[in-house]
Amino acid sequence: MDDTHMQIGEVAARTELSLRTIRHYEETGLVVPSARSRGGFRLYTETDVARLMVIRRMKPLGFTLEQMRDLLDATDRLESHDPLDADEREVLLERVRTYRQDAAEQVEKLRVQLARAEDFVATLGAHLERNAPSARL
Template sequence: MDGGHMQIGEVAARTELSLRTIRHYEETGLVIPSARSQGGFRLYTEADVARLMVIRRMKPLGFTLDQMRDLLDATDRLDAVDGGQDAKDGAARDVLLERVREYERAATEQVEKLRVQLSRAEDFAATLRARLDEG
């Protein structure tokens, strides 16, 4: 295996995602392997792993596959603009940045909701512990 490509098993280990989940994300178009080996095995790059990590981080925050696809599209297009492929279009860049900002705001809001849930869960566990200590 050349140094730039990994097979799906290594990607699964690095991302802590199952092979089935990675294949599902491929089927839905969220992540496309960068190459295939002569034997037909999926080959992934560091960029593919980074993409999977974005998806993995969005999932517990309740983002849908369509939202994941939209954010990845926005970041891909931003990378193209910032890479000079479309540098003359500053207005497009501003629109893309606003899309990413919306996801950042939504993620922050979800994190706050999860903090409240975690606090309540910790309080509940402490109540149960106290009850057990009494008995």
Template sequence: MDGKHMQIGEVATRTELSLRTIRHYEETGLVIPSARSQGGFRLYTENDVQRLMVIRRMKPLGFTLDQMRDLLRATDRLDAHDALGADEREALLERVRTYEQAAAEQVEKLRVQLARAEEFATTLRTRLRQSARAAARRD
């Protein structure tokens, strides 16, 4: 990481999140800007952007803000450079595994939903083609 700081507008563009959403995540303590400019503007680092991307990916899968906070705490602890005991490290990894399994289950549910939506769209397309052919024969 080069230590570059970004203002909230650039972060919004990079993450495709609204300014309001980014501010909400700050208010709830999920992603606190790493710094403030002399003019008081929020300044974000690449790490802050990565945290926002984690949240952006978790939200559509139905994870709560508390779950997002819990996962970020676990990954922060694993990424921290201070030594972790073997037990603590394993407990943190187990917590991350739980989220990975929950995400995999959601992905499977979404695959099923997508397949049903595609079947439905195909059924409607077929019906429209049949109706168009029937109308053409009547003319």
């Protein structure tokens, strides 16, 4: 990935996260700026942005900060240049598979909720159409 550094404002715009949220994730150890400017400003890389996007995608699915940390740890270790033995690799892959399955289940629940919400909107629309002044003519 590109090693170009971005300040937190650009990262916030790219990830659609607030500055406060990014700082919170930094305080909790989920993301660490890759560098600091001479003036002490946080500097981030594309890798940091990708990490924040994983966090942003996990949040609406109800994952906790600890679960986010656990998944990021597993993916970091899998993508690391440090050698892993076959057993360790399989354990990490199983952790990722479990998170994938949990995410898929949450997405399905959200689909059901969305379908119910759309039905509700349609019901209200039908009610308005039946009771609009022009319908009484």
